[in-house]
Amino acid sequence: MSWDYILTILKPMLEGAQTTILMFLVAIILSVPLGFLVTLAMRSRFKPLGWIAHMYVYVMRGTPLLLQILFFCFGLPLLPVIGEYLVFDRVVAAGIAFVLNYAAYFAEIFRGGLLSIDKGQHEAAKVLGLTKWQTMVKVIIPQMIRVVLPATANEAITLVKDTALLYAVAVPELLYYAQAAVNRDLQLIPFFVAAIMYLLMTLVLTLLFKALEKRFSHE
Incomplete structure (x- = not known):
């Protein structure tokens, strides 16, 4: 094994890793709060909103992520009438x-976390004079986080x-x-x-979530 060769391929692969990390950060930062909003919509007393949220979760979980990536990259522009306004850069799509x-x-994970909270917590918070918003922020969400952390880490x-699926749409990430x-070189080293x-x-993420689990387990 030539260290010179590894150093040669390492530079472009590190550039690809930057795209991988960027896509991960964008996805995790935006999908977690969106997932929680979807969870609230699923639990809404307004039936049409709840139905739409459940259908959204069903469709997104029931179809392959690769198919969804291909649809947003190449399918949206083919939609009649509005397709020409839905042409995005492949990374954005x-x-x-x-x-x-x-x-x-995440919506399903959070829904399970909320269902695990005893209803007595709501009643106790009401007795203490907390509003629904205060109950959610100060009582329910902290307990929910403790429950959902392992699944969220996974x-x-x-x-x-x-993120390796970006390879399918020719986005220059790590696997690309x-x-x-x-x-090019007919070697397995890359x-x-x-x-x-x-x-x-994944090791960094594992250690990070272990630290978070440890912190919340003592609260």
């Missing part, structure tokens, strides 16, 4: 697909790996550069380097 897909998964790690190096880089990213 793929980012929309990631956010909408993971928001649906989804976050899956998201890092799913690894595959290009393999095709795949091993890419694997190590993915493992390092």
Whole structure:
């Protein structure tokens, strides 16, 4: 194994890793709050809103993420009448697909977290004179976070790996550069380097969520 060769392929792969990390950050930052809003919509007493939210979650969880990425990248412009206004850069289109897909998964996670909270918590907060908003922010959400952290950590790690799907729409991310190096040099080393880089990213996330779980377990 030549270290000179590894250093040669490392620079473009690090550039690809930047795209991978950027897509992860955009998706996680936007999908988590959107997922919580969808959860609230699913629990809404306004039936049409709840139905729409449930259908959204069903469709996004019931179809492959790759299909959604291809649809947003290449399908939206083909829609009649409005298609010409829905032409996005492939990174933007793929980012929309990631956010909408993971928001649906987070919505289900958060819904499960809220269902795990004893109804007595609401009654106790009401006795203490807390408003519904104060009850949600000060009582329910902190307990929900403690419950959903393990599942959220699992989804976050899956998201890092799913960014490799950007390869299918020719977005130059980590796997894109690894595959290009393999095709050019007929060596497997780029795949091993890419694997190590993915493992390092998931390790950082694992340690981060372990620290968060430890913190919330003492509260």
